[in-house]
Amino acid sequence: MSAFKVLFGDRAAAIGAFLIISLVLVAIFAPALATHPADVAEFHLDKRLQAPSMEHWFGTDRMGSDIFSRILFGARITITIAVIAVGASVVIGVPIGLVAGYYGKWIGGAMMRTSDVFLAVPQIVLAIAIAQTLGPSVENVILALSVTYWPFWARLVYAETRALKPQIFIEAALALGASDLRVMVMHILPNIASAIIVRTSIGMGVTILTAAALGFLGLGAPAPTPEWGRMISEAREFLPAAWWYAAAPGLAIFVVVMGFNLLGDGLRDILDPKIRRGSK
Amino acid sequence: MRRLQIILSRLVWLVPTLFGLTLVVFLIANVVPTDPARIIAGENATAAQVEELRHELGLDKPLHQQFGRYIYGLGTGDMGKSLYTARPISQDLLSRLPATLELTVVAILIAILIGVPAGVISAIRRNSLTDQVLRVLSVSGLAVAGFWLAMELQMFFSTKLGITPLNGRISGFGPEKYTGFLIVDSLLAWDMESLRDTFMHLLLPAVTLALPAAATLVRFTRAGVLEVVNSNYVLYESAMGMPRSLITWKYILRNALVSTVTQIGLIFGALFAGAVVVEAVFDWPGLGTYAVQSIMRSDNKAIMGFSLLVGFVFVIVNLMVDIVHTFIDPRTLE
Amino acid sequence: MTEPLLDVSNVSLGFRGENGFAHILDGVSLTVKSGEIMGLVGESGCGKTTLARSVLGVLPRNSLEVMGGAVRFQNTDMLDPAYADLQQRIRGSRITFVPQDPFTSFNPVFTIGEQIDDLMKWKSPRRDWNAVSSTPTLLQRYPRSRRAIDREAVIAMLNSVQLPQPERLLQKYPHEVSGGQRQRLMIAMALLPEPELIIADEPTTALDVTIQAQILGLLRRLANERGVAVLLATHDLGAAYEICDRITVMYAGQDVETAPVASFFNVPAHPYTNKLLASVPGLKGEMSGIPGDLPNFYSPPPGCRFAPRCERAQLACEVRPAQTETAADHMVCCFHPVVDHAAAGLVPSGKGQTS
Numbered sequence: 001m002s003a004f005k006v007l008f009g010d011r012a013a014a015i016g017a018f019l020i021i022s023l024v025l026v027a028i029f030a031p032a033l034a035t036h037p038a039d040v041a042e043f044h045l046d047k048r049l050q051a052p053s054m055e056h057w058f059g060t061d062r063m064g065s066d067i068f069s070r071i072l073f074g075a076r077i078t079i080t081i082a083v084i085a086v087g088a089s090v091v092i093g094v095p096i097g098l099v100a101g102y103y104g105k106w107i108g109g110a111m112m113r114t115s116d117v118f119l120a121v122p123q124i125v126l127a128i129a130i131a132q133t134l135g136p137s138v139e140n141v142i143l144a145l146s147v148t149y150w151p152f153w154a155r156l157v158y159a160e161t162r163a164l165k166p167q168i169f170i171e172a173a174l175a176l177g178a179s180d181l182r183v184m185v186m187h188i189l190p191n192i193a194s195a196i197i198v199r200t201s202i203g204m205g206v207t208i209l210t211a212a213a214l215g216f217l218g219l220g221a222p223a224p225t226p227e228w229g230r231m232i233s234e235a236r237e238f239l240p241a242a243w244w245y246a247a248a249p250g251l252a253i254f255v256v257v258m259g260f261n262l263l264g265d266g267l268r269d270i271l272d273p274k275i276r277r278g279s280k
Numbered sequence: 281m282r283r284l285q286i287i288l289s290r291l292v293w294l295v296p297t298l299f300g301l302t303l304v305v306f307l308i309a310n311v312v313p314t315d316p317a318r319i320i321a322g323e324n325a326t327a328a329q330v331e332e333l334r335h336e337l338g339l340d341k342p343l344h345q346q347f348g349r350y351i352y353g354l355g356t357g358d359m360g361k362s363l364y365t366a367r368p369i370s371q372d373l374l375s376r377l378p379a380t381l382e383l384t385v386v387a388i389l390i391a392i393l394i395g396v397p398a399g400v401i402s403a404i405r406r407n408s409l410t411d412q413v414l415r416v417l418s419v420s421g422l423a424v425a426g427f428w429l430a431m432e433l434q435m436f437f438s439t440k441l442g443i444t445p446l447n448g449r450i451s452g453f454g455p456e457k458y459t460g461f462l463i464v465d466s467l468l469a470w471d472m473e474s475l476r477d478t479f480m481h482l483l484l485p486a487v488t489l490a491l492p493a494a495a496t497l498v499r500f501t502r503a504g505v506l507e508v509v510n511s512n513y514v515l516y517e518s519a520m521g522m523p524r525s526l527i528t529w530k531y532i533l534r535n536a537l538v539s540t541v542t543q544i545g546l547i548f549g550a551l552f553a554g555a556v557v558v559e560a561v562f563d564w565p566g567l568g569t570y571a572v573q574s575i576m577r578s579d580n581k582a583i584m585g586f587s588l589l590v591g592f593v594f595v596i597v598n599l600m601v602d603i604v605h606t607f608i609d610p611r612t613l614e
Numbered sequence: 615m616t617e618p619l620l621d622v623s624n625v626s627l628g629f630r631g632e633n634g635f636a637h638i639l640d641g642v643s644l645t646v647k648s649g650e651i652m653g654l655v656g657e658s659g660c661g662k663t664t665l666a667r668s669v670l671g672v673l674p675r676n677s678l679e680v681m682g683g684a685v686r687f688q689n690t691d692m693l694d695p696a697y698a699d700l701q702q703r704i705r706g707s708r709i710t711f712v713p714q715d716p717f718t719s720f721n722p723v724f725t726i727g728e729q730i731d732d733l734m735k736w737k738s739p740r741r742d743w744n745a746v747s748s749t750p751t752l753l754q755r756y757p758r759s760r761r762a763i764d765r766e767a768v769i770a771m772l773n774s775v776q777l778p779q780p781e782r783l784l785q786k787y788p789h790e791v792s793g794g795q796r797q798r799l800m801i802a803m804a805l806l807p808e809p810e811l812i813i814a815d816e817p818t819t820a821l822d823v824t825i826q827a828q829i830l831g832l833l834r835r836l837a838n839e840r841g842v843a844v845l846l847a848t849h850d851l852g853a854a855y856e857i858c859d860r861i862t863v864m865y866a867g868q869d870v871e872t873a874p875v876a877s878f879f880n881v882p883a884h885p886y887t888n889k890l891l892a893s894v895p896g897l898k899g900e901m902s903g904i905p906g907d908l909p910n911f912y913s914p915p916p917g918c919r920f921a922p923r924c925e926r927a928q929l930a931c932e933v934r935p936a937q938t939e940t941a942a943d944h945m946v947c948c949f950h951p952v953v954d955h956a957a958a959g960l961v962p963s964g965k966g967q968t969s
Contacts, residue, residue: 113297114300116297116300117297117300117301118304120297120591120594120595121305121590121594122549122590123553124557125556125586125590128556128571129575129583129587130308209425209426212425212428213425213556216425216427216560217557217572232425232428232431235431239431239439240435246431246432246435249428250428250429250431250432253423253428255423258420261419261422261423265419511718512713512715512719513718513719513720513721513722515672515713515719516711516713516719517721519711519813520710520737521704521706521707521736522733522736523736523751525750526732529752531721531724534721534723534724535722535723538723609722609723611787611789
C-alpha cells in the first residue's frame with residue numbers, strides 16, 4: 001500500500017463531521033448529559049452569577065441557573081433553527097433556480113431579478129425586520145431566515161444550471177426523448193449536487209451565526225429558553241466580572257460553526273477533483 | 281465603447297431593481313400587526329386620538345396610495361418623517377451614514393492588508409505548515425460570532441487593559457465636521473489629537489468587522505492564486521525562461537487581482553451586515569444602530585428609508601466593482 | 615562525427631504524490647542533431663510530454679525525483695538543479711517552446727503585444743547577456759536602441775508566419791484571436807529568440823484538422839530555413855511522417871525505437887512500433903488494436919514495459935534491452951525485434967496514412 005498522506009480536506013471533513021455528530025448527540029441526550037437538567041426552566045436566585053466550579057462547570061447565570069446545562073439544551077434550539085431554516089430555503093430555492101436556469105429567457109430573468117432584490121440588502125437586515133414584525137420566537141426566527149435565504153440558493157443553482165444546460169449530454173438526453181423534468185432532476189441535479197452539499201454545510205454555519213445575532217438583539221426565543229445568542233446579550237451587563245457568562249455560549253457557537261465550516265471545506269476539497277490533482 | 285455599453289445597461293437595470301426593493305421593503309414594513317399610530321400616541325390615548333394621529337400620518341389611506349405617495353416623495357429625496365423622532369428620515373440617515381461608511385472602509389482596508397498577502401503566501405506554499413495554519417485561522421475567523429468577539433475584545437482591551445476606549449467614535453468634540461468622516465475632517469483641520477483619538481476608537485470595531493472579511497479574502501485569494509499558478513500560461517512563461525519574480529509579481533498577481541476585486545464586492549455586503557451588531561456593542565452612532573432602533577420602535581418609514589439606502593449603496597458598490605472589472609479583465613468586454 | 619545538440623542519456627525520473635511514486639521515465643535515451651526535426655511519437659501517457667518538459671527543465675520541483683541520467687544541451691545538464699541559473703538563461707533563448715494548447719497558453723489579461731514585448735525584453739538575441747545588473751529584475755529597463763530593432767524583428771516574424779496586419783494583432787487580447795492564429799503566434803514567439811532547439815509539445819492537437827497540416831508545414835519550413843532543430847512530440851504518425859527527419863517511439867516511459875523516417879516506416883523493428891503502424895485504419899477500413907492496457911506507473915513491470923502485451927515476449931524481457939542497431943542508424947530496444955517483415959505477417963505500412 002502506497003504512503004498514506006492525509007490531506008487537509010480529509011482531515012477537515014473528519015474533524016467537522018466529528019463536531020457535528022457530537023452536536024447532534026448532545027442535543028438529543030441533553031437531559032442525560034446535563035448536570036442540572038431542571039435549570040432550563042427553574043432558577044435559584046441565591047446562586048446567581050457564580051464562577052465556574054466543580055458543581056457548575058460553566059458557572060451560573062443571572063437567575064442562578066447552571067450555564068453548562070442550559071448550553072446543552074440550547075444545542076437543540078441551534079440545530080432546529082439551522083436544519084429547518086437551511087432545509088426550507090434549499091427546498092424552495094433549488095427548484096426555483098433549476099427552472100429559471102433551465103428555461104432561461106423571461107422566466108429566468110424575472111426570477112433572478114426577484115432574488116436580486118432580496119440579495120440587495122444584507123440578510124440580517126431583512127431578517128430583523130421580519131422577526132421584529134412577527135414577534136420574538138424561534139418559529140419566527142426560522143421563518144425570517146428561510147424567507148431571506150432562499151434567493152441565495154436560487155442564484156447558485158441558476159448559474160450552475162445555465163452552465164450545464166448547453167452541454168452535449170443534456171442535448172443527448174433530450175434527443176432520446178427525456179422530458180424536461182426528467183432532464184432537470186436526473187441529469188442536471190446530480191451534477192450540481194456536490195456544490196449544493198458543500199454550500200449547505202457552510203450555510204448551516206452562517207445561519208447559526210445570523211440566528212445568534214437575532215437572539216442577541218432580543219428577536220429570538222424569549223427567556224427562559226436557553227438560546228445561545230440571547231444568553232450572550234444577557235451577559236453583557238455583567239461583564240467583565242462574570243466573564244464565564246458570555247464565554248460559554250460564545251465558545252459553543254464557535255465550536256459548532258467551526259464544525260460546519262470544516263465539514264463544508266473538507267467536502268469541497270474531496271469533491272473537487274481539480275484541486276486534488278495539484279502537481280502533475 | 282463596449283465598456284460604455286455595459287455600464288449603461290447595468291445602470292438601466294438599476295431602476296427596476298431599486299423599484300422592486302422599495303416594493304418589498306414597503307410590504308414588509310407595512311404588513312404589520314402592530315399599529316404605529318397607537319404606539320406613538322401611547323397607551324393612554326383615546327381611540328379618537330389614535331384615529332386622528334393615524335389620519336395625520338396618512339396611515340388610513342389604502343396601501344397602494346401610501347406606496348404611491350412614498351415613491352413620489354422619493355423622487356424629491358423625501359423619505360418622510362420618522363414616526364418616532366418626527367425628523368426627516370433622509371436627514372437622520374445622512375447624518376449617520378458617514379459613521380458606518382468610515383467604519384466599513386477602514387475594516388475593508390484592514391481586511392485586505394491582512395487577507396490578500398496571507399492568501400498569496402498560502403497559495404505559494406501550498407500544503408506546507410504555513411498554509412495549513414493559515415487555513416485553520418481563516419476557517420476560525422468565519423466561525424466567530426461578531427457580536428461576541430466584539431464584546432470579548434471590548435472587555436479585554438477596554439475594560440481590563442484600558443488601551444482602547446469603551447465606545448463611541450470619539451471622546452470629546454472632535455474636529456470641525458465638514459464631511460462627517462472623522463479621519464478626513466481631522467486631517468482637514470490638521471487636528472492630530474482628534475486623529476489619534478479617532479483611530480483608537482475605530483480600532484476595536486474595525487478589527488472585529490475585518491476579521492471574517494479577512495478570513496474570506498485569505499481563502500478566495502488563495503484559490504485565485506492557485507488557479508493561476510497551475511495555469512497553462514504560467515507554464516508557458518516558465519518554459520520560456522521568464523524571470524521568476526516577473527512571473528510572480530506581474531503575471532500571477534495581475535490575474536489573481538481579478539478574483540480579489542470580485543471578493544471585495546461580496547465582502548462589502550457581509551461587512552455591512554456585521555456592522556449592525558458590532559455598532560450595537562460599541563455604541564457606534566451609525567446606520568446599524570439606527571436600523572435596530574427603528575425596528576424595535578416599529579418606525580416603518582425609518583425602516584424603509586434605511587433598507588432603501590443600504591440597498592442603494594450595495595447596488596452602487598456592485599456596479600463599481602463590475603466597472604473596475606471591465607478595466608482589469610479584458611474578457612469581460614466580450 | 616559532430617556532437618549532438620541534445621543528448622538525453624538514460625534518464626529515469628518520476629513524481630511522488632499522495633498515491634505513491636509514479637515512475638514516469640525509465641532509462642530514456644535519445645539525441646537530436648543540430649537542425650534536424652526529431653519526432654517523439656507515442657500514445658497519450660507514454661511520457662513524451664514529461665520528456666519534453668525535462669528538456670526545458672520545467673518539471674514541478676516539489677514532487678520530482680530524478681533517479682538517474684542527464685539531459686545534456688551543449689554541455690549543460692537541464693535536469694541538474696545545480697545549474698539552475700544557466701538553465702534559466704538557456705530556457706526561452708536557446709531552447710524555446712511551442713505548447714499544446716494555444717487557447718490557454720496566453721495570459722488573458724495582457725495584450726499579445728505586451729507579452730511579446732516582455733519576451734523580447736528578456737530573450738531577444740540582441741540582448742547583452744554579459745551586462746551584469748544589480749538592479750532587481752522588476753526594475754530593469756528595456757534599452758531603447760534594442761527595442762526598435764526588436765520591434766522590426768517581431769513584425770518581420772509575424773509576416774513570416776503569415777499573420778495578417780501584425781501591428782493591429784499586437785494590440786489585441788488573446789481571446790480576440792483565433793486558435794490557428796494563436797498557434798502561429800506561438801511559433802513566431804518560439805523563433806524570435808533565434809534558438810537552436812524548439813520543443814513542440816503536440817502543437818496541433820487542439821486545432822482543426824484542416825489547420826494542422828498548415829501549421830506543421832509552416833513549422834518545418836521556418837525551422838529548416840533557420841537551421842533550428844525541433845523536438846516534436848506527437849501521437850499523430852501521419853504528422854511525424856510529413857515533417858520529421860528522424861523518429862523516436864516511446865512506450866510507457868521507455869524509448870523503444872529510433873530511426874530515420876523512411877527506415878522507420880519501411881522496416882519498423884520493435885513489436886510495439888509494428889502494432890502501432892498496423893493499428894492505423896487501413897484504406898479498406900480494416901482496423902486492429904493492441905490488446906491489453908498501459909502498465910501502472912506506480913508498479914511498472916521490470917525490464918521492457920511492453921512485454922506484458924507482446925506476443926514475442928520471453929523471460930529475458932524482464933531485463934531492459936539495450937539499444938541494438940538493426941539497420942543504418944536504426945536503433946531498437948528489443949531482444950526479439952521484427953526483422954523479416956513478410957515472414958512475420960506484418961505489413962509495413964509504407965505511409966502512415968492518418969490523413
